[in-house]
Amino acid sequence: MSDEWNASAAGNGDDRSWKLLEKTLLAGVQEQRRARRWGIFFKTLTFIYLFGALALFTPSLNLQQGSARSENHTALIEIRGMIMADEAASADNVVSSLRAAFEDAKTKGIVLRINSPGGSPVQSGYIYDEIKRLRAEHPDIKVYAVISDLGASGAYYIASAADQIYADKASLVGSIGVTAATFGFVGVMEKVGVDRRVYTSGEHKAFLDPFQPQKAEETQFWQGVLQTTHQQFIDSVKKGRGDRLKAAEHPELFSGLIWSGEQALELGLVDALGSSSFVAREVIGAKEIVDYTREETPFDRFAKKLGASVAEHLAVWAGFQGPALR
Incomplete structure (x- = not known):
């Protein structure tokens, strides 16, 4: 009996030891988890602090880069890439740069250095109007557009507001036209055996849906919208360029075609051949060039991407995937 009791006591002692060891191990794991969470928390705070510092100080450096100049200079503003609301060449960015350059008492002339295929007619129109x-x-401050590789469509729209346009002999200039492209998947849907079900309020609300057959009256209507936009483009170019355009002899100027800089000179699309430094040195007479281009800070780029991602996930979470106005 005594031996059985001793064995039972020994077994209970082993169980208590294992339970104590298990609790100790679990406590260690929990402590590691807490430490990891706190580490992530402090790293996140550091990350936010660094980007906050960039947001506070970098924009002021970019916007003031020309203000401390003590000599007369040529103000340079870059128009690169697509001219769209959320791109570097947006109207907000370009107009802010223009205002800063014009307001600097040391600015002797402004060069718009253009390398863009065009983009939004609205954004281009905003910039055109602000230049005027x-x-x-x-x-007393003149604006000179200098086209490097490409100055087409909306980019040429902007250039036509300048006092003079320069280009290289091999630059691509023009493309005075409007385009809107999409695809048609009706045949593919029929082959696959899938029906497209669209519910709308309004007879023509889904007239641009690529999964539905085109209707003649809707195609004609959309063509009218494009023609109106094209005529606005033509009127602005004529107003900006005036008698320098050889439009009477060359009606294809407004057909959407594009020409080399050498050909553009003969057509009156540009005034002369030359680079930005040539214009600053020989035309404006201020060889020192100060860049007024408004650049996005790393924080701006991060915030834009983060904001778009958060908005998308919130929309999905909240169920905002139904009818939309667009």
């Missing part, structure tokens, strides 16, 4: 307005307010 600022030129009227500051008649």
